[in-house]
Amino acid sequence: MSTHPDALLKVDSVHKFYGDHHVLRGVSLEVQEQTVSCLLGPSGSGKSTLLRCINHLETLDAGRITMGGETIAYEARDGLMHERPRRAVDRQRQDIGMVFQHFNLFPHFTVLENITLAPNLLKRHSKAKSRQLAESLLEKVGLADKRDAYPSSLSGGQKQRVAIARALAMEPRVMLFDEPTSALDPELVGEVLKVMKDLAAGGMTMIVVTHEMAFAREVADVVVVMDSGVILESGTPDGVFTDPEHERTRDFLRHVR
Amino acid sequence: MRTVSLAEREQTLSQAADRIAAKKHPGRILLAVAAACVVTWGALSMWFNPALDHETIYKYLTAESIRAGVMNTIVLAVISMVLGTVGGFIVAVMRLSSNPVLRAIGFSYVALVRSIPLLVLILFTGNLALFWSRVDIVNPFNGDIWHSWDMNDLVTPFIASILALSFNEAAYMGEIIRSGLRSVDQGQREAATALGLGPWHTMRKVILPQAMRVILPPTGSQFVTMIKMTSLVSVIAGGDLLTASQNIAATNLRTLELLVIASAWYLLVTGIATVGQTLLERRLERGQRKVSV
Ligand SMILES: Nc1ncnc2c1ncn2[C@@H]1O[C@H](COP(=O)(O)OP(=O)(O)O)[C@@H](O)[C@H]1O
Ligand SMILES: [Mg+2]
Numbered sequence: 001m002s003t004h005p006d007a008l009l010k011v012d013s014v015h016k017f018y019g020d021h022h023v024l025r026g027v028s029l030e031v032q033e034q035t036v037s038c039l040l041g042p043s044g045s046g047k048s049t050l051l052r053c054i055n056h057l058e059t060l061d062a063g064r065i066t067m068g069g070e071t072i073a074y075e076a077r078d079g080l081m082h083e084r085p086r087r088a089v090d091r092q093r094q095d096i097g098m099v100f101q102h103f104n105l106f107p108h109f110t111v112l113e114n115i116t117l118a119p120n121l122l123k124r125h126s127k128a129k130s131r132q133l134a135e136s137l138l139e140k141v142g143l144a145d146k147r148d149a150y151p152s153s154l155s156g157g158q159k160q161r162v163a164i165a166r167a168l169a170m171e172p173r174v175m176l177f178d179e180p181t182s183a184l185d186p187e188l189v190g191e192v193l194k195v196m197k198d199l200a201a202g203g204m205t206m207i208v209v210t211h212e213m214a215f216a217r218e219v220a221d222v223v224v225v226m227d228s229g230v231i232l233e234s235g236t237p238d239g240v241f242t243d244p245e246h247e248r249t250r251d252f253l254r255h256v257r
Numbered sequence: 258m259r260t261v262s263l264a265e266r267e268q269t270l271s272q273a274a275d276r277i278a279a280k281k282h283p284g285r286i287l288l289a290v291a292a293a294c295v296v297t298w299g300a301l302s303m304w305f306n307p308a309l310d311h312e313t314i315y316k317y318l319t320a321e322s323i324r325a326g327v328m329n330t331i332v333l334a335v336i337s338m339v340l341g342t343v344g345g346f347i348v349a350v351m352r353l354s355s356n357p358v359l360r361a362i363g364f365s366y367v368a369l370v371r372s373i374p375l376l377v378l379i380l381f382t383g384n385l386a387l388f389w390s391r392v393d394i395v396n397p398f399n400g401d402i403w404h405s406w407d408m409n410d411l412v413t414p415f416i417a418s419i420l421a422l423s424f425n426e427a428a429y430m431g432e433i434i435r436s437g438l439r440s441v442d443q444g445q446r447e448a449a450t451a452l453g454l455g456p457w458h459t460m461r462k463v464i465l466p467q468a469m470r471v472i473l474p475p476t477g478s479q480f481v482t483m484i485k486m487t488s489l490v491s492v493i494a495g496g497d498l499l500t501a502s503q504n505i506a507a508t509n510l511r512t513l514e515l516l517v518i519a520s521a522w523y524l525l526v527t528g529i530a531t532v533g534q535t536l537l538e539r540r541l542e543r544g545q546r547k548v549s550v
Contacts, residue, residue, distance in 0.1 A: 057447055057450060117454075
């Protein structure tokens with residue numbers, strides 16, 4: 001991997017253990033601004049854990065993750081990495097949007113309230129402005145008519161599109177997607193992928209864990225293959241898909257196709 | 258599926274072949290009649306018992322001290338319930354904390370309070386003066402006493418009653434609130450956290466409103482129970498309804514009549530609370546259908 005000086009997000013030699021289970025074994029990764037990185041790999045290889053480490057839903061055991069040159073959730077002091085105060089971490093999280101496999105919409109709020117909740121509470125904009133922004137985001141994901149609906153009345157694909165709008169409402173610098181279409185009925189996958197493609201075309205920096213190979217091939221600038229806690233290889237979709245370096249990658253690609 | 262009116266249903270069925278006969282439940286009617294007889298007999302034999310003086314009941318049913326006792330019982334129950342709920346929330350958050358010390362404190366509190374009978378707890382708080390007769394605020398530098406209170410002035414029987422009832426309630430509400438908070442999917446907290454919301458916003462705007470569905474119904478029955486439990490504070494003359502009626506009984510020796518009066522009032526107050534609770538639960542259920550999954 002070539003080191004680019006202006007990578008937006010850098011994951012540097014990250015280790016993560018769950019008890020005696022070594023889940024991330026020195027993972028390093030660079031994500032350039034305005035690119036889409038697709039993270040592939042068999043189940044249990046640590047993809048979700050890596051994403052969750054990036055916005056500090058999980059603590060690290062070693063290594064560091066930086067965004068725009070600032071270390072996320074930790075600061076170096078006396079030769080060790082010390083966790084930042086909760087407030088500082090929350091501030092950093094505002095710049096990192098996350099979309100979950102199971103949507104995790106707030107069921108007691110309407111679609112519009114789901115989207116404006118965080119911007120309002122965190123005083124990102126005036127209430128009127130964040131409402132305006134929410135409505136334009138709903139327009140963008142094709143759900144302007146659902147603004148007053150409750151999540152329970154939406155289909156899975158609609159829920160996920162609302163979840164994407166909700167994350168975008170904080171105007172993050174990077175968006176993390178953890179298998180955003182894996183919980184959807186097959187006929188609903190397309191509408192979510194379309195929104196993600198539009199987002200990518202609009203220049204959003206994205207890291208996408210997915211099993212949708214066609215999406216990775218079409219949209220990704222970089223494809224990263226993970227296996228049992230390490231990055232096997234990464235490169236352009238063409239390179240990785242047509243001429244993988246590793247036997248393990250070849251195995252994996254054969255299985256998902 | 259098609260929704261039909263009752264008339265349509267009758268119409269359809271009357272034309273159908275092999276109609277199914279309505280199931281007969283002769284046992285039920287018999288049981289209902291028997292139960293009604295027993296209850297009526299019991300009530301009548303109590304009411305017309307020669308030992309019961311109706312005049313006394315009419316005379317004291319709405320006596321001023323009884324009405325004051327009813328008010329005190331309601332105030333005691335409401336204040337203790339509010340304090341107990343706030344305390345219970347703190348206990349619940351402690352028990353769910355990632356901090357093992359807080360968890361242990363919360364757990365021990367619940368275990369301790371649940372294993373001491375409320376009556377004993379009330380006798381303790383009612384006799385605090387035996388532990389500490391005075392409360393002093395002392396200047397820590399030279400030992401001067403800035404202010405000093407007599408414990409009996411500070412903790413009146415009414416305050417002692419509130420203390421005991423709240424401490425007791427906090428343990429039970431703690432368990433109810435804890436199970437409510439745990440009922441909310443972990444993904445909700447993660448989604449809020451990922452948006453950059455802090456723990457307070459996450460709790461107040463995301464977790465608690467969803468936990469309410471689980472918390473509110475048992476809280477309603479806790480309140481009804483609380484109204485009845487306030488009667489225990491009569492052992493320290495807590496000023497509640499039972500205290501008031503026993504005070505009268507002590508002078509006119511009409512124990513039975515005053516118990517009937519107290520029961521009538523308890524029935525009324527808990528009855529109103531139960532109706533309120535039922536309405537609340539219905540509303541919750543309706544809301545749930547609108548919002549569910
Ligand atoms: N909270 C956790 N506690 C213990 N083990 C976990 C936890 N989360 C994930 N793991 C384990 O870590 C490994 C990687 O999991 P994950 O990152 O979810 O993989 P992927 O998303 O690639 O399927 C798996 O073996 C999983 O069982
Ligand atoms: Mg995963």
